[in-house]
Amino acid sequence: MVLELVNIRKNFGKFVLGPLNLTVNNDVMVILGPTGSGKTSLINLIAGILSPDTGNIILNGREITKQPIEKRKVGYVFQDPSLFPHLNVYNNILFGLRRKERESKEKIIHTKKIIDDLDIAHLLDRRIDDLSGGEKQKVSLARILVLNPNVILLDEPLSHIDLLARDRLRIELRSILRQQQIPTIYVTHFEEDIYALADSIAFLDKGKIEESGTLKEILNSYTRPTSPSLFFNKIISAGNYLTGEVIECKNDLTEFKVGSIILYTIGKFLPKSKIGVIIKREDIILSKEKIRTSARNIVFVKIVEMVITDNIIDVYLKSGNLNLISRITRSAAEDLKIEIGDNIYAVFKASIPHPIREEKE
Amino acid sequence: MIVILPLVLPPLASGTMLLGVFGPYSFLGKMIPVEFTQSSLGIIIAQTYVASPFLILPIQAAFESIPERYETVARTLGKKKWQVFFIVSLPLAKIGILIGLLMAWIRSIGELGATIMMAYNPHTISIQIFEDSAIGGIRNSVAGIILVIIIALVALTIFILIRRQRVLKFGW
Numbered sequence: 091m092v093l094e095l096v097n098i099r100k101n102f103g104k105f106v107l108g109p110l111n112l113t114v115n116n117d118v119m120v121i122l123g124p125t126g127s128g129k130t131s132l133i134n135l136i137a138g139i140l141s142p143d144t145g146n147i148i149l150n151g152r153e154i155t156k157q158p159i160e161k162r163k164v165g166y167v168f169q170d171p172s173l174f175p176h177l178n179v180y181n182n183i184l185f186g187l188r189r190k191e192r193e194s195k196e197k198i199i200h201t202k203k204i205i206d207d208l209d210i211a212h213l214l215d216r217r218i219d220d221l222s223g224g225e226k227q228k229v230s231l232a233r234i235l236v237l238n239p240n241v242i243l244l245d246e247p248l249s250h251i252d253l254l255a256r257d258r259l260r261i262e263l264r265s266i267l268r269q270q271q272i273p274t275i276y277v278t279h280f281e282e283d284i285y286a287l288a289d290s291i292a293f294l295d296k297g298k299i300e301e302s303g304t305l306k307e308i309l310n311s312y313t314r315p316t317s318p319s320l321f322f323n324k325i326i327s328a329g330n331y332l333t334g335e336v337i338e339c340k341n342d343l344t345e346f347k348v349g350s351i352i353l354y355t356i357g358k359f360l361p362k363s364k365i366g367v368i369i370k371r372e373d374i375i376l377s378k379e380k381i382r383t384s385a386r387n388i389v390f391v392k393i394v395e396m397v398i399t400d401n402i403i404d405v406y407l408k409s410g411n412l413n414l415i416s417r418i419t420r421s422a423a424e425d426l427k428i429e430i431g432d433n434i435y436a437v438f439k440a441s442i443p444h445p446i447r448e449e450k451e
Numbered sequence: 452m453i454v455i456l457p458l459v460l461p462p463l464a465s466g467t468m469l470l471g472v473f474g475p476y477s478f479l480g481k482m483i484p485v486e487f488t489q490s491s492l493g494i495i496i497a498q499t500y501v502a503s504p505f506l507i508l509p510i511q512a513a514f515e516s517i518p519e520r521y522e523t524v525a526r527t528l529g530k531k532k533w534q535v536f537f538i539v540s541l542p543l544a545k546i547g548i549l550i551g552l553l554m555a556w557i558r559s560i561g562e563l564g565a566t567i568m569m570a571y572n573p574h575t576i577s578i579q580i581f582e583d584s585a586i587g588g589i590r591n592s593v594a595g596i597i598l599v600i601i602i603a604l605v606a607l608t609i610f611i612l613i614r615r616q617r618v619l620k621f622g623w
Binding site: 137138139158159160161162163164165166168170172174175176185186233234237 | 521527543
């Protein structure tokens, strides 16, 4: 399945969304943007709740722009789970199925699998008011998944959920969405959602897409972000995103390989599994000499670029296939007397690379 | 406006108005060979007219209190507009509809003015109490009054039970 938006435009009077062009493949696209940037309007257009003034919405080569909401087979999880209060959990899950479908063996098995995957079998007889925020969102997700939607739209589904449950649900959500293999658009303003869920990112500001690309492209971008939005710049310039293969794990210390470079992180991972880690730019220390230190990660790198913004310098480092960006102050750079082309040591503790997921092959 | 008219007009005036429309010498009365007045049909017309705001207003409020998002969600889940009405809106408004029916019924039992004008006969309980009291004084109408009080208490109990059910179920 491929979802394409071609020159979509919608005028709301004081605010104009678009023209937008966007392609979502069978993976998760996270749409970021400040409040009022048009994120929810965009997914409402895809769902058919709003209709565009101009442009086309194409699903798998088929035009759906003028199709009524109920025929689009779009699975929409709203910010507020909006479960029907007059039905119990099980009937909410089955709501979208026709009577015949409810009785089909295949559908019963499929529904049971989704219920088991989301771990909500114990909730089926409950009333909606008796559920927690996280449970409601799981039921809301189950309600769309049983329909085998063509597209999944998630509008800040974790925003009403407390912090602890949010972390847990995010992990479950990732594994469920990965299984689906259908175009998914996830609207959020949480940085953690991007790292944990995004295959690609689009940044929406004032109704227009300012930046877009895969997670790797955006986070490891060697060019300065062009977006005028501080919000987006903060997110895309926050980290280094690395993927590597786990070599071994001893006492929670995981050794993994990025290209030919060995790095260490904290966490339990199976040998040979692929992991993705985020390293914040500010957490990479630069040293001209090799120092004896408690830090487990010491990498000999070459400075390939230095980008100066006010009193902050982003130092772009390279060693084989490993690219890193370190953020230091101007005075630190002056003390070190570093220049482009210098060889230098990048140092960071094993607790700095933050594992965010096991990577897709 | 039309809905609240029966509430603001004195019942006797409403009855006179209804006579103008359904009376034997009215256009409708001459056209259709049915006895609208002095019959059970006359009672139904008068009571329906007077009690209609008590039915319509709670039902309207019940539908308006349903958050619009439920209907949108139902449509994204593949339901057509008419299906959404029957499987989402109507069940969610059910308690409001029951309250409306009950209130309209209570109002109908107590209705006198418009019914007297449209159909003095056959007697409704209110007309019976009125007549008993006019002929033999209060003492003569005690039986009817007690009956009405019992009906009112039963209706009130049902009303409270429905209200409680609604708050428990939907929290609004």
